[in-house]
Amino acid sequence: MRPVLVLADHTVTDRSVCRSTGALLTLARRLGPPTVVLCGPADPADIAMLGRFGATRIATVTRSELDEHPAAARVEVLVQLTRRTTPAAVLVASHRLGQEVAARLCARLSSGLITDVVDLRRGADGPVGVQSVLLGAYRVESSVTRGTPVFTVRTDAVVPVAAPVEPVVERVEVRFPPAVRAVRRIARRSGGAGLRPDLATAAIVVAGGRGLGSHQSFGLVGALAEALRGTVGGSHTATELGWCPRGQQIDQLGTIVHPRLYLALGISGSVRHRAAMQHAEKIVAVDRNPAAPIFDLADLGVVGDVHRVVPELLAEIARRKATR
Template sequence: MRPVLVLVDRTATPPGVCRSTCALLTLARRLGPPMAVLCGPSDAASVALLGRFGAATIATIARGELDQHPAAARVELLSHLARRTTPAAVLVASHRLGQEIAARLAARLGSGLVSDAVDLRMGADGPVAVQSALLGAYRVESSVTRGIPVFTVRADAVAPTAAPMEPDVQRVHLNFPSAVRAVRRITRRPAGSELPPELATAAVVVAGGRGLGSRQSFGLVDALAKALHGTPGGSHTATELGWCPRREQIDQVGTIVHPRLYLALGISGSVRHRAAMRHAETIVAIDRNPRAPIFDVADLGVVGDVHRVVPELLAEISRRKAYPMISHNEETT
């Protein structure tokens, strides 16, 4: 069978493999034997994790260009592997860097591209991608009719399932052309435990909207996100008002999220915003307007002033961290 290339996303702190990659490997197994493309050293822990989720082969390469020119170097690497192996498909996580890599790779290969897939299956004529459209009211199925199919996948829409394999680790020897070095990264935000995870893949997202009233009050979003080890975000309006950075905008033209927990603070819930967060596992909304559309998709709604509710919530979180509740299964004396 033809392999399926899966671009591995790595975590910086601690070094390892992102959950999104495990989800992509889960889908890749439906299309063919997965070949995980590992950029950087092939440490034992990463190899073991990739094998646990079904990677039959691990193609690894450690070159400085992968750090200095992250998009261009990965496009060159995937293009090289695609021409060498003629895969059934190429899978990339659907985040900002992944979207750029996939688009450039499809153009390089002369192939079709399907973005933001939430599921994949093998059809009679090849791989079929499933997309969610119009607030999830429709599921659109698409297939690529020319070249090697390239898919970007909303990895948080897929539950990773293990299928242990003993992977064959292969070192890739590739000399990157000078065109890869045409754009060079000159600044980098230092990785550290205090940095929140990327918005698109975060397990917990706390977002704020116009109802917070000011940039100063938007600090409640950051405080609650930090208390829950989550990532802050904002509505389109909050971004336009300059209360949060553009990279934190959650809507159809910003970032689409699939967290386990989504908290909306002072967000009324426009169609474009709900389209980007409605597939969270649990949605909690706090807003003073009981008729706000956000309550239509919320699992738990609190009608109230965020300036009063959130400080009380922060105090309760702090109290529970200081004095953890005793499990019902534990014996007390």
């Protein structure tokens, strides 16, 4: 049986393998024995985590190019490993870097790409990717008809399931052509938001909208995300008003999220916003308008002023942390 290549995901803070890779491995096992492509040294804790979710082989690549040229170098690694191993499929997490890597990989391999899958299964003619479309009203099944299938996966839509094995760890040598070095990262700058999990794969998302009233009040979103160790997002309106960066916009034209907990602060809930967050496991909404559409999706709705509700919530979180 042909292997399945899985590009490991790393956390922003300590560069350890993050939980989204467990979701990738859960789906990869349905197609064949997973081979994890680990861009960095093989830390014992990472090896144990990958083995717990069924990685039969771990291919490590330790080169400075992976940090200096993150997208191009990862594409080159996957291209060379794909040509060496002829895998049944390649799986990548569906976030900004993952989407870029997957698209460039397919261009290099002349292969088909299916994005934002929420499930995978083995079909009669190869892997079948399942996508959730039109506000979740339909599930679309698609397959690649040429080359090695490449899938980007919405990892927070997948429940990681353990299947412990003892992985074989192998260091892989990759030659990087000059073209990889055409674009180089010269600096890394991060503020508070940069230390949080990536928005597309975060387990907890706190989002703010027009109801916060001002850029200064939008700081409540960051404060609550910090207290819950979550990630900040914003509605289309909040982005247009300049209260949050474009990269944190949650809607059909921005980022689609599948967190375990989604908190909407001052967001009425437009169709495009609801389409991007409706599959969160638990939704908590705070808004002054009791008729706001966001309450139709909320597991818990609070009709009230966010400027009063959020500070009280922050105080309660602080009290509970202090008594631990």
